[in-house]
Amino acid sequence: MSKKALFMVHFGTTHNDTRELTIDKMNKKFADEFKEYDLFTAYTSRIVLKRLKDRGENYSTPLKVLNALADQGYEELLIQTSHVIPGIEYENLVREVNSFSDKFKTVKIGKPLLYYIDDYKKCVEALAEEYVPKNKKEALVLVCHGTDSPLATSYAMIEYVFSDCGYDNVFVVCTTAYPLMDSLIKKLKKAGIEEITLAPFMFVAGEHAKKDMAVTYKEELEENGFKVNQVILKGLGEFDAIQNIFLNHLKLAIEKDDKDIADFKKEYTNKYL
Structure with a gap:
């Protein structure tokens, strides 16, 4: 055997x-x-x-x-x-x-x-009910690791698929490469968002989630006039x-x-x- x-x-x-x-x-x-x-x-x-x-x-x-x-x-x-x-x-x-x-x-x-198109839809189904705010003036911001690889487009696509599924108050920001915080803030203001829920789009809620997201990103969003209602420290895993x-x-x-x-x-x- x-x-x-x-x-x-x-x-x-x-x-x-x-x-x-x-x-x-x-x-x-x-x-x-x-x-x-x-x-x-x-x-x-x-x-x-x-x-x-x-x-x-x-x-x-x-x-x-x-x-x-x-x-x-x-x-x-x-x-x-x-x-x-x-x-x-x-x-x-x-x-x-x-x-x-x-x-x-x-x-x-x-x-x-x-990897496959259906993977994005399944991720939306898994997260939407628990994560996406019902108030359209409040946005869910998913914090991603980011990458210099051409596959960085995957992060933009998960935001696109959320929107395609009817969740147009979901946005993505990355700790590396694109989209970074300046791009996120411009989109939030354009969409008329006033309040924020932060959550990691990472398998584990580790260093990036506890420091970059829960501290640095929260402070930067608040400095730009947004109210951060919730910081979720829950990994995708x-x-x-x-x-x-x-x-x-x-x-x-x-x-x-x-x-x-x-x-x-x-x-x-x-x-x-």
Whole structure:
């Protein structure tokens, strides 16, 4: 019988409270779903790994785990990330996994949270009832990590899909790249928003949520005349519906090989031309 590994990969966090509610919760959910697989975990953020190591907590990188799995004779590998978008961290993970393509019999990788069009709609469904203010003068501002990758468009798209679903008082701001706070403030004023609810659009409610969002962003919004009614410190990973999106991605990867865009275009070119 071949050895099977379930490899859970996270950006990581230095905050134990949110880790227990998100990362640990997701690891358990997947381990319960794939009981015949041995569970392994890793963090991709080098900054998080260093800070954890400095306080005596050692977590592995994906490369270390992949090497260990190959050395221990594992043949079947399931990999699921909790990254929100298929950006730089996810691209690096895929590159590292591909470098081990000859070490394992089968490797299946589940996509990040926002990959397929339906993922955006499912996120709206998961968050809208609890998060979106009923008062149209009050906005929900989702604080995202941001990225320098072209996949930064994913953050603008989640705002677009909220609007398309009838929630036109939902806005996005990022801690990195675009859109930043100056863009957000202009949009809020143009929309006639007076009050704000802040919530993280991140898997964990860690450093960015507790400091950038709950302190810096709150103060900046208040300085610009907005009343911040609520700051929600709840990571996306606390929502069962969000974790189910990840779970469905891994199940989809197991069921069939993912088609890349080139295959998709070729299929439809042959069909219609």
